[in-house]
Amino acid sequence: MSFNPPDGTRYVLPDAAARRAEVVGTLRGLYRAWGYDLVEVPALERYDPAHPRQAQSFKLSDRDSGVLALRSDFTPALAQLVRAEHPAVAGGARRPLRWQYAGTVWHAIDPELARTREFSQIGLELIGVSNARADAEILHLARESVRAVGLQPRLEVGNPGFVRVLLDAAAVPDDRRDGLADAIDRKDRRDLADLLATTPGGAAPDAERARRALLAVPDLYGGGEVLEHARAVAPWPAAQREVDRLAGVLAEFEDASELMLDLAMARRLSYYTGVTFRAYTPDFGQPLLGGGRYDGALLPAAAGFSIGVERLLQATLARLAAPEPAPRVLALDDPAARVLRDAGVRVVRALHDDVEAARDEARDLRVPFLLVAGALEPVDGVPAGDGEQAELAGLLRRRPAAGDGA
Amino acid sequence: MSGPARLTLALPKGRVMEQSLEVLRAAGLRLDTGGGARALRYDAGDATIIEMRNADVPTYVELGVADAGVVGKDVLLESGSRLVEPVDLGFAACRLSLIRPRGATGTVQRVASKYPRLTADYLRRVGSGAEVVKLSGNVELACVSGLADAVVDVVQTGATLVANDLEEVDVLLRSSARFVVNRASLKLKHDALRPLIEALRGLPGSF
Numbered sequence: 001m002s003f004n005p006p007d008g009t010r011y012v013l014p015d016a017a018a019r020r021a022e023v024v025g026t027l028r029g030l031y032r033a034w035g036y037d038l039v040e041v042p043a044l045e046r047y048d049p050a051h052p053r054q055a056q057s058f059k060l061s062d063r064d065s066g067v068l069a070l071r072s073d074f075t076p077a078l079a080q081l082v083r084a085e086h087p088a089v090a091g092g093a094r095r096p097l098r099w100q101y102a103g104t105v106w107h108a109i110d111p112e113l114a115r116t117r118e119f120s121q122i123g124l125e126l127i128g129v130s131n132a133r134a135d136a137e138i139l140h141l142a143r144e145s146v147r148a149v150g151l152q153p154r155l156e157v158g159n160p161g162f163v164r165v166l167l168d169a170a171a172v173p174d175d176r177r178d179g180l181a182d183a184i185d186r187k188d189r190r191d192l193a194d195l196l197a198t199t200p201g202g203a204a205p206d207a208e209r210a211r212r213a214l215l216a217v218p219d220l221y222g223g224g225e226v227l228e229h230a231r232a233v234a235p236w237p238a239a240q241r242e243v244d245r246l247a248g249v250l251a252e253f254e255d256a257s258e259l260m261l262d263l264a265m266a267r268r269l270s271y272y273t274g275v276t277f278r279a280y281t282p283d284f285g286q287p288l289l290g291g292g293r294y295d296g297a298l299l300p301a302a303a304g305f306s307i308g309v310e311r312l313l314q315a316t317l318a319r320l321a322a323p324e325p326a327p328r329v330l331a332l333d334d335p336a337a338r339v340l341r342d343a344g345v346r347v348v349r350a351l352h353d354d355v356e357a358a359r360d361e362a363r364d365l366r367v368p369f370l371l372v373a374g375a376l377e378p379v380d381g382v383p384a385g386d387g388e389q390a391e392l393a394g395l396l397r398r399r400p401a402a403g404d405g406a
Numbered sequence: 407m408s409g410p411a412r413l414t415l416a417l418p419k420g421r422v423m424e425q426s427l428e429v430l431r432a433a434g435l436r437l438d439t440g441g442g443a444r445a446l447r448y449d450a451g452d453a454t455i456i457e458m459r460n461a462d463v464p465t466y467v468e469l470g471v472a473d474a475g476v477v478g479k480d481v482l483l484e485s486g487s488r489l490v491e492p493v494d495l496g497f498a499a500c501r502l503s504l505i506r507p508r509g510a511t512g513t514v515q516r517v518a519s520k521y522p523r524l525t526a527d528y529l530r531r532v533g534s535g536a537e538v539v540k541l542s543g544n545v546e547l548a549c550v551s552g553l554a555d556a557v558v559d560v561v562q563t564g565a566t567l568v569a570n571d572l573e574e575v576d577v578l579l580r581s582s583a584r585f586v587v588n589r590a591s592l593k594l595k596h597d598a599l600r601p602l603i604e605a606l607r608g609l610p611g612s613f
Contacts, residue, residue: 154593154594156589156593186488186489186490186491187490187491187492188491188492188584189492189494189613190494190584190613193613218492221592221596222596222600260593260596262593278589280590280593280594281594282594284470284590285468285469285470285471285473285588285590285591286469286470286590287589287590
């Protein structure tokens with residue numbers, strides 16, 4: 001019998017768990033302040049072969065021989081919730097729903113290359129509206145999320161709609177689109193050129209022009225100048241509209257210096273329809289969050305992002321102050337302990353009612369003070385902060401100890 | 407910002423290392439690698455260089471320990487890492503091929519390779535039910551000794567094949583050295599990486 005949890009899962013010990021709760025609390029507060037209501041969805045879902053992540057989901061058999069899946073992504077689950085509770089919005093009514101979520105997701109993948117199979121996500125969705133102001137709000141909150149945990153944000157922003165329009169114009173057959181989009185996303189011009197050379201169709205002059213434009217897309221990344229380059233590369237109306245859409249979102253930002261454009265972002269081309277983004281922070285080589293607009297994929301109009309909590313914690317680790325302080329007081333006096341707890345002090349209840357045994361207990365726990373009969377007694381060999389005893393005594397004097405019990 | 411950010415580069419040991427340094431210098435990086443023995447990780451002037459086996463380069467770049475690196479397309483595909491690969495450097499050109507003893511005609515039952523992932527993909531594609539054996543050393547030996555009735559391995563000139571009476575039956579892919587970049591670094595160190603990418607692309611033999 002192994003005491004280790006299954007591959008790709010882990011235990012979270014007190015310091016890390018406290019940090020995680022603090023980060024999640026900070027982000028929840030941020031989204032709440034912007035009007036995003038917390039919702040919950042089941043971790044057990046009905047298995048759906050059309051689910052965007054069905055290949056990565058853990059499946060379970062239900063009692064009635066039905067198949068269940070463990071939640072692998074919050075977005076489809078929230079879309080189900082919208083269909084169940086807000087059918088008008090699911091049917092296309094333009095009424096904004098601002099929702100946030102936090103919880104565990106599971107991916108049935110090889111637990112290789114620093115990937116876990118059970119992890120936490122926090123994120124938000126703005127559903128029932130599709131315009132530049134909504135895109136900008138999501139993008140802004142993604143940036144603020146990184147700032148809120150004390151990290152410096154850098155966002156890459158793209159619009160897969162641009163690549164989609166070029167693939168349409170180049171008359172690329174359906175079965176070749178994903179391969180081409182993947183090469184563009186990797187900025188692999190060699191693969192892209194080879195693939196285009198063997199892709200049928202596109203003899204018309206317009207298609208020829210679109211193919212040349214596709215070859216230029218991997219290099220369309222950088223600052224605001226990218227928009228002008230994109231207009232020059234694909235100067236026809238459908239492509240211009242996609243560039244305009246991105247320009248419209250950027251225009252909502254007073255300071256866009258932390259945003260970098262990349263029109264080669266073309267992953268999940270059939271899912272994301274509008275602005276997409278990922279956030280990074282200096283000296284950390286992996287994305288902290290990702291999201292975008294997916295109108296028509298699961299709901300008529302929706303955009304959002306999700307944050308991998310473990311990865312975010314990893315990025316913040318170097319910048320955090322000392323972990324949460326250990327409990328400060330071991331109490332044999334319940335009413336007095338309540339006064340301190342009400343003031344926010346961490347007070348542990350002694351498991352021994354004998355003072356001598358309680359002193360040993362405090363030493364073992366590394367708690368600096370023992371609270372006996374309304375008085376604080378320093379514990380030998382456990383260091384306390386400067387003036388900490390006077391401060392705690394002050395809290396005890398401020399309110400009369402009343403009531404009984406723990 | 408005080409000038410472009412400093413880069414960390416992951417380079418494979420051996421001949422590709424020398425060729426990589428050559429093209430990086432030609433692209434304008436001042437790299438002083440000293441003479442003789444070097445540390446595994448050292449400051450080479452315009453960049454920090456970390457040396458490793460070629461199969462490890464994708465991992466270091468994917469996790470962002472290195473901002474960029476040089477690795478063969480064959481090794482990159484085998485690793486399954488999704489990196490930005492903006493420049494085909496052209497050198498270290500080779501084919502990844504299915505190799506059998508000269509004149510062999512029977513059904514292939516077992517294929518040995520240092521590239522198990524690409525081999526399995528290939529066998530699936532051609533509809534073969536042969537099993538794959540992963541080896542890390544001299545793969546031709548598997549064929550010569552009878553461990554496997556075919557191997558998938560890199561062919562550069564074909565001289566080794568001729569010497570062992572083996573022949574190239576099919577080409578899985580054509581490979582060459584790629585300049586690969588971590589996605590976060592491309593955005594965080596844009597000022598340093600973009601000009602380097604452009605300069606590498608401008609070199610003869612690059613694309």
